[in-house]
Every structure is written in structure tokens, then in C-alpha cells.
Amino acid sequence: MSGHPGRVTCELSVSADGYAAGAGQSEERPFGDDGGDGWGDRLHGWMFATPEQRQAELDRLRTIGAFVMGRNMFGPVRGAWDRPWMGWWGDEPPYHAPVFVLTHHPRDPQPMEGGTTFHFVTDGIESALRRAREAAGDRDVSIHGGATTINQYLAAGLIDEVRLHIVPLTLGAGTRLFDGVPQLDLEQVEARAGDGGTHVTYRVVRRRQGEAGSGAR
Secondary structure (H helix, E strand, O other): OOOOOOOEEEEEEEEOOOEEEOOOOOOOOOOOOOOOOOOOOOOOOHHHHOHHHHHHHHHHHOOEEEEEEEHHHHOOOOOOOOOOOOOOOOOOOOOOOEEEEEOOOOOOOEEOHHHOEEEEEOOOHHHHHHHHHHHHOOOEEEEOOOHHHHHHHHHOOOOOEEEEEEEOOOOOOOEEOOOOOOOOEEEEEEEEEEOOEEEEEEEEEEOOOOOOOOOOO
16 A cells, blocks of 8 residues: 555546436435436446446446445435345345445444445544545545535535536426535546446545534435
């Protein structure tokens, strides 16, 4: 290891008007009124439209040393953990690295097949990022969603790079990226068009320190 911390990135599929999920999210429709089946088939369809795009994103996932996500992305359970929910992704989630889940309700770590372990963090976004950095070493940390959690990290000035997959549809309502985030200066470092979306990477050049939230429920 080089001893230098990696970047803090975020990655998200959004509609052309900036929504990562539609209104009316539920366990039956995790992405709500998303213009499709409620499971993100249109928002994430670009991953399956062109196999090389999916491979490029999978390769990039392998460069991430740890992940942070909000409880809403982990699952639909609210309040106390009243059932043994282990995520949306089955026995072998696609992360293959430590994942730090923001919550107000303590829970023991949940190891899964393939090297993923979910850790549940109750003391805020800075603590989750600190633990993720420690776990990642000199590799990158991904603030992996959803949009509300990413917005809190952006508002706190804690993200170095924003990676967006912009899908050609509008939703008009729902959970929107950049809501509540102060003005940012972004430098475009990559843009490419593909089947089902445009893929853009921005470096965050200027950030205003904001009040950090918890990202937890």
C-alpha cells in the first residue's frame, strides 16, 4: 500500500431531470414510479443494453475498497430491526468488500458470501466514512447511494468525484440528486454516450462545508 487514502466517489443512475428513484417507493416497488417496473429496469437498463458497458462498470467496482450506503438503499425495514433483512442482492451481493450502512438502530455485522460484510453505523456520516477509509486503505471509497445519502456527503464537502449515468427519461418527482446541496463547481473529466444513457464523471473542484446529516432511519 502507498499509505495515501484513495478518493471518495459516488455513482448513481439518474433520469434526465435528476431523479434516482420515483415517488411512492415501497418494498414491492423499491424505485417507486420509475417509468418502468418499479425495480429500476429503465434507470439501470443501460447496464444490460451493451455488455461492454456492464463489464466496464463491474471492473470499476473492483477498484473500490469499501462502500457506504443509506438504510433505504439496504432495504425497506424502518425503525428497529424487526426481521432478518440481509439486503436486496441475495446471498452473494455484488460488492465483495465491506459495506457501511447508515442507521439509527444498532445491529451486529452481517457477513455474506463473496467477501461482502454489512456493518451498521449509528453515529453519522463522518463515522461511516472514517471506518470505510480505514477498511479501504489506499483504495477508493464509494458513497453508493441512495441519492439522499449522497446529497448529505456532497453537502458536507466529503466527495471528490461524482459519476453519473444519465438515462433519457424524466420522472418529475421522487428522490433527486443535488437536492439540499450548496453550490458546487464541477470539472468534467469523462463523458461517453452509450446505449440507454450518457456516462459522465465530474471532479468536485469547490465545496462549501455544510451541516452533515445522518443518512439513517
